[in-house]
Amino acid sequence: MIPSSLAVILATLALGVFALSAFIVAWWRGHFRNLDAQARVIFEPRDLRFARPWETPAQRREREATYGALLPGRRGEWGGAA
Amino acid sequence: MTRVWLLLGGAFAALSFAIVLLVLVPRAMLTRVEAPPWLEPYTASELQGREVYIANGCVYCHSQQVRDPAFTSDVERGWGSRATVPADYVYDRPNLLGTSRTGPDLINVGQRLPDPNWQLIHLYDPRALNAWSIMPGFPFLFEEKAPDAVRPGDRVVVIPGPRAPRGRVVVAKPEALALTNYLLSLKRNGAVPASAMARERMAGPLAGGMNGHDDGARPAP
């Protein structure tokens, strides 16, 4: 029945236009800049520098290169490993 | 705070869109649905029985809808002579459409099993009639009296077979009788007139079941 399809189509278009304009506004206001910083907001710097026992040497080097000198786990942590 | 307002605004819009589309638009269309002339509103006793049905969770094992015969075999199985349409449910508040068929569909059980005695025995103990049934019995809807305690107005239910309680007489409580009345009122095989908002008339270009054609409402045999 045409009326029901029309309602659906119009509603979808209206919402799509709203969504698109919200996206554009957000873009212009810089919400999509610096996404890396947004991803890191949950960490304190020390978090990222702990050596983890499950990481391979390559992963450990990558961590050191990205975040700085690694902090050792304390004795008793990590099952005595690392 | 713009971020927060953008977020909440967007979230609100997403849900509102769905509510408009799936509740408010159909509501506007469904207000034109009228009950077919053969469909009576529930009597007081049937309504009470419907409350017993709800209170005891019958909807979690029994559905009340017949699906399009082009789609599946509900009609062939004998659960109705046609698919049910919105007009069949105008007096149902709330819906008891159900999502589970641990037990059979019941929308036409009043037509299929019209004997109140059968219904009462089955409610008391389904396995007295069907050994394979996993439906629970509802003995708390009945009283088990000593034979000399039975009074003239009592509705005695004779349980057949070895599962009858020894030395006791089963008497239906008003709840059991009301529930039986409700079940017997479930008949939706009548013809759906053209003026009723039958399902296929609201269907639009995406009508019909899997085969893409539309079978429409069928009149009663």
Added chain:
Amino acid sequence: MTAPRHAPEPQRSRTVPEARRESATVPPVVDQIAGVAQVQTVRGIAEARELAPKDLEIRLQADASSRLPVLVCYSAAAVWLIVGSLFGELASLKLHWPDLLTREGWLTFGRIRTAHLNAVNYGWGSLAMIGTSLWLMPRLVHAELRRPRLAAMGAVLWNIGLLLGVGGILVGVSDGMEWLEMSRWFADPWLVVGGGMIGVALFSTVAARKAEHLYVSVWYIMSAFLWFPMLFILGNWPTWSGVESGAVNWLFAHNVLGFWLTAVSVGVAYYFIPKVLGRPIYSYQLSILGFWTFAFFYALNGMHHLVGGPLPTWMITTSVTASVLMFIPVVATAINLHMTVVGRFGALRYSPTLRFVVLGAMGYTAVSLQGSFTALREVNRITHFTHWTIAHSHVGVYGFVTFIMFGAMYYVVPRLVGHEWPSAALIRWHFGLVVAGIAIYVVALTWAGVAQGLALLDPGLPFQASVERTRYGLMGRSLGGLLMTAGHVVFAWHFWLMLRGRQPAGARPPFHEARPILYTEAAADVVATSRSHAGSAP
């Protein structure tokens, strides 16, 4: 290497600035948070003195502020988990042992099953999620929880409503629609008011935020706390009737699954997986895409519960289409979380949080892909009305939501009570029992559902065939449920031990997480050494 253990010191309520003004040894902030002072100085942490202590302080304050309401929520959640599991196990037994406990009305299957659904969803699931959100939000926005006592009171009111609602169901008072059975007159208002109080605490915390960015978990959680009250009020509105009430029923029920249970759980997973691993999420862009497609597509899914039903076909088709479109957010989230974990699955050996959260995230992907598949008409004509649907819902509410909540609680509770989980063995038992349980559950019940569906489709077979073919699957489900229930008892017991202050024997934590669990030690060192390094940059 054993540490001397000290008796818990009396709690003093002091603000952190006050504590800073005090002199040396163990800062009172430690007492304030944990009530226990452990004196094991750590060379490794001492070497970290060049890092700013203010970050740690923010975190400590955040955790301290949410302690009361979170423990209230978690305690209640654990109780409802046990209660709900017992109801569920009884209901399951009744399906292959139908004469079990039929004499009393309050024990009949139709009421016990309903009590189970409401207890596990509005009790265990909702309260675990609310508790986790109250703990997580201050951490995410770097601000203390505002109005923690209001939130705690809200949780109490919520529980009163639940008691009345579930009790009402058992005595036969039900509003009739699935997921909405608790009485709208004497039970639901308590949840609305209590939930509102919790919402006030949460939203005012966000309003007072100090973090510059809103992490993705904040979007999911805040949206969930907006969506759920909208849905709850809509669904419980007393005027719906006819097929329209069917549409409202399933818009509500499916969106409680999606916009409440899933939304919070996905938000929680987005936090714990990167956090424990020490790696930022793989692609923040993908999480933005994932969230917004989730928001717009999920809401429209509801009518897929009514495929073939007496509703306008265009409504059903809209929902089927939206269900398939859910591939986009689900795959986006799956890629994001998987690529964060990839190469580091060894972490699951060390962290129970990760064990549960990673499995839960996989459960999310599985249940969502299964759901998209099930919504297709060709599949639905076999699976609709069968036990398949129940198996599917348990992959979701249990294998996804519940697992993530277990993982969250394993992380959060030590940070609130100030000491580690006492027993690695109890954790292993819990994990083993519930994983084995849900695996058996899902396999047995899915098989039963398919057998049932195929039998129902064949009009030549009597209805009896569909019942008989499910018998062993239903028994298998009871076995799975038994293992799950046992796992819950283990977990609840362990949680009780935590609340009672039981410490692990020996100084070494019995399992190992990426942060020193006993942050009190870290706090002691870092805050004490911060005085000689005032103003150090992070």
